[in-house]
Structure formats: structure tokens, C-alpha cells
Amino acid sequence: MLEMCHTASVLIVGGGPCGLMLANELGRRGVSAILVDEKPGTAFNPQANATQARSMEHYRRLGFADEIRREGLPADYPTDVAYFTRYTGYELARFALPSSSRASELIKGLSGSWSAAELPHRVSQKYVEAVLRRHAERLPGIALNYGHRLVSYIENDDGIVGEIERLDDGNRFHVQARFLVGADGPRSMIRQSLGIVYGGETGTQRDFMGGRMLAVYLRSPEFYASVPHAKAWMYNCFNGDRRAFMASVNGRDEFAFHTQLQRGEDENAITTNEARAAFQRACGAPIACEVLSFLTWTAGHALVANGMQRGKVFLGGDAAHLFTPTGGLGYNTAIEDAVNLGWKLASVIKGLSPATLLDSYEVERRPVALRNTDYARRFADSLGLFAPAPEIELETEEGREARRIAGAYLEQHARAEFNIPGVTFGGRYDGSPIIVSDGSQPPPDAANLYVPTACPGGRAPHAWLEDGASLYDLFGFEWTLLQFGEAASAQTAVADAVRQLGVDVKLVTLPPALGDLYDADLALIRPDQIVAWRGAASEVGAIGRVFARALGHDASDASRLAS
Secondary structure (H helix, E strand, C coil): CEEEEEEEEEEEECCCHHHHHHHHHHHHCCCCEEEEECCCCCCCCCCCCCECHHHHHHHHHHCCHHHHHCCCCCCCCCCCEEEECCCCCCEEEEECCCCHHHHHHHHHHCCHHHCCCCCCECCCHHHHHHHHHHHHHCCCCEEEEECEEEEEEEEECCEEEEEEEECCCCCEEEEEEEEEEECCCCCCHHHHHCCCCEEEECCCCCCCCCEEEEEEEEECCCHHHHCCCCCCCEEEECCCCCCEEEEECCCCCEEEEEEECCCCCCHHHCCHHHHHHHHHHHHCCCCCCEEEEEEEEEECCEEEECCCEECCEEECHHHCEEECCHHHHHHHHHHHHHHHHHHHHHHHHCCCCCHHHHHHHHHHHHHHHHHHHHHHHHHHHHHHCCCCCCCCCCCCHHHHHHHHHHHHHHHHHHHHHHCCHHHHHCCCCCCCCCCCCCCCCCCCCECCECCCCCCCCCECCCCECCCCCEHHHHCCCCEEEEEECCCHHHHHHHHHHHHHHCCCEEEEEECHHHHHHHCCCEEEECCCCEEEEEECHHHHHHHHHHHHHHCCCCHHHHHHHHC
């Protein structure tokens, strides 16, 4: 049975982090969207377990970072990354990280690489999705439809017509939308319909994090009492028999356990009892547990789609890039896909920008996906190609030496993988047609070092102000023009831009001393907190043309609109 046709500006396929974040970005801007997902609801399994600081800054921008930070682990739970021969065996190394409550205070005293509005938060994706869903559902014009699938779609001059099936009764209806976004995962029907394939590295075999993996979501109330070590967020098991990592989900009794399947282990024959036994071998003791779910997956991917847009159809999240989860970069890259695409779709739909603005989505996001998958691959190589010595569990001099060597290496690895401000904040959009370069060069890209810079194309430098407020909290939700010191001409220029272009821009006046951070008198900040342009006070007359270009107008249109 075919029901009536529904209409929305955007049809989103996929209700994971990317699709839900996009729904929030659009809904906050008054843009209607219909989201469909075959699952009955948001994630049951923990999936991704680390929210990077940049994602937290975006959640802060949307107003619910504190809500996210309250989810998952208790506020005083340590988020250490620890390595053991087995969980009840020898501790090899530990990288100490702050609890959620400590992070909220610590961030206000940090500078340099960690000058940020938010620190990372260790929280399972299942909790994040639930928060994203709650907020999206409250927005007018946003309709979330779990238990539905996109059967087919056609693209025409007016946009997209998709045929949707409700899975519980088979009823179908049409959705007419201007744009379609495929956030439908690694087996994306939409990517395949466009003839777009992944490129990159796959099938990599490693001693760990390369090949088939078993994921077990389990409950074990006895775990903490049975393990003779301080609590950690991430428990790594390092021996020649059963390599694994395990994230604490709620800090009480739930865990997400992942182990490499070895030769001779048939993934199709794994039972609940075998999943339980794999966890207990990593523990080194018969610690009781209840298996809530288990599945297999493949590590060893560093894949990016050969395109992220065709016409009125876009790809984001795992549909566009597939990671091995070292560094926690897959989910966080997906969040930034949604942020980047969201403001651009809204700008086109509202008539502020030409449709060609949307061409900048792939131009900006695909290089970042290539960069981030490469970083994740390097982290996986560092961990997975380092094999345990056969004697590492022995209580002998050789065993002690093996543990010392392994501990030193794993401590260095943990710092390299889990202290990554450069990866988190350093993604850039150099060469984008909507970035106005000033000829300056950004600092070199490095995983573990971030040098704040207002060189156009990167994240706006952050600062804590004298009153304890975050600079980011002063930004407008759409565009922001920062002026360092009073400049009446800037007010006139902003008023002119609003009149000519209809753009929503907030003028923020800051102390001249902060101008040193931006190395400019003026800086234009995009809705996604990226520096679009910076200049001297004498260049304020160019603001109209700068805005026009940043909104996607070509040079001739920019001159006409700014005149």
C-alpha cells in the first residue's frame, strides 16, 4: 500500500551520529528534514567509545555538551588507558587521563595545544545517539523515522523523490526533498547507487587490530572487585594467547570487549558461551559475566569514498569513510561531516547561497577523511604490529624484562594515540574555493601537537576570557565577525553585508590583546567555527566581497552583491 507523499527540504538516510547531527544542524536553522533508518531505534551496542574535544565543542555550540558529559561513566571515574598481560595479571603501562568532572575544570587552565572550549569525553556512542535523538525530535520540521528503509529514489530537476518502506507493516510512502544525504553506513545503498567506490587500504593483517574481530557487549558486576588494579576506562590485554581491548561503558558493570579472532576460530560458529570464554581468557580468571550481545567485525580498513557528492546527493559518515577505530576517529569525523554540510545545505535552501556552495563539501571534507584514516592506520600499525614476547607472562627474569620492554613501548604508544590535539583540532580546508587565503602558511600537521593559528581554513583559535567565559560562547550561531578593539567602520560593513546578502552575522568586539592570537584586526568565522578570512582594519571595506565569496558566490557575483 502506498501512502501520501511527504515533503521536506532534506531526506537523511541513516540515524547514527552523522545523520542525527545533521538533523540537529538543519533543525536549529529552521530547515525541514525527514530521517529514516532501518534499525528500530538508536544504538543498543556501545560502538564508538570516545568523543573527541572538537566534537564536544560542536555539542557545546548546539547547547548540550554538558548533557553529553553527564552520560556514560560517573563524573569521578578515571578515564585512564591501561595495558595488562591479562586483566587480573600484570599491569604493563598506564596513561592517566582526567575524569569528566576534572576535565571540566582542567580545561580552563590549559593553553597551547589544548586551548579549547572542551576536553574529550569517554562515552559510548549509544548514549551520544540517545542525546542527539532527543534534541533532534524537539526541533520543528524534523521527523525521525526508525524502522523505515529507503527502497529507491530518483533525482529530477526539483530534487529527490524517495520511496520509503515502514518495516513493521510493509506500507510505503514517498518523500519529496530538495537534497538526499546518505549517512547509511559502510554498506551504503546510496553510495552504491551512485557508483562510488571506496579507495584506500583494506584487508590489512596485524597481530592485533587487523583482521576479524569479535565484539562482546557484556555485564559483569564482579569485574572491578576481581581485578587487582586501579580502575581504567580502556583495558588492553597484551599476551600471545588473547589480545583484546575493553571499554568501560557505565563505570559499574557494563563493558564493550573486543578481541582478535585467531586462526582456527570460526566466526560463524561462535556461541554465547564462547564469547564469554574469550572475555574470561583476557581476564585470566573465570569472572562471571552476562553476554548482552556479540558480533564480528573487520579491523584493518583505511578507506575513503572516491567522491562524496553527485548532484543533489551527498555522503557522510561511514558511507564516505571507513576506519579502524584506533584513535576514535571514525565517529568524530562523521560529526564534522554533518557540521560542514549542515550550514551549507541551510544556506542554499534559504536562498543565501547558490547551489554551487555545496561543491565545497567534498572539496573540504574528503581531504580530511584521507588525513584522518591515515592517522588511524598509523595508530593501528603502532599497536597491532607490536607483538608480545612469548615469555611476557612468566614469573622469571626473562618475563620481567619482557614486561619492562612492553610497558615502555605501550606507554609511548598510548601517549601517541590518546593525546592527539593535532589530529583533533588541526584538520584544515586549505584550497577551498570559499576560504579567502591571506597567503600565510599553517603550521605543519602533527598528531600530538597543535599550534593555534588563524590562518584562514582552520579552526578558530580559542581563548578563555578574563571573566572565565569561552571565546566560542561569544560566537553567533551562524557567522561571526571578530574585531579586536573598537572600529565603527566594522559595524557599518556588517550592516551593509546583512542588507545586501541577508546573512546572519554577529559582530564581536574583543580586547586588542586578543588580536595577537589571530594576528589580525578582523576575522570572519564561519558557522562551523572555521576562519574564512582575516585582515587588517584598513580592509574592512572588503567585508561584503569576502562574505559573498564565503557564501559560495563567484567573483562576478561577489562584486555585484557587494557593490
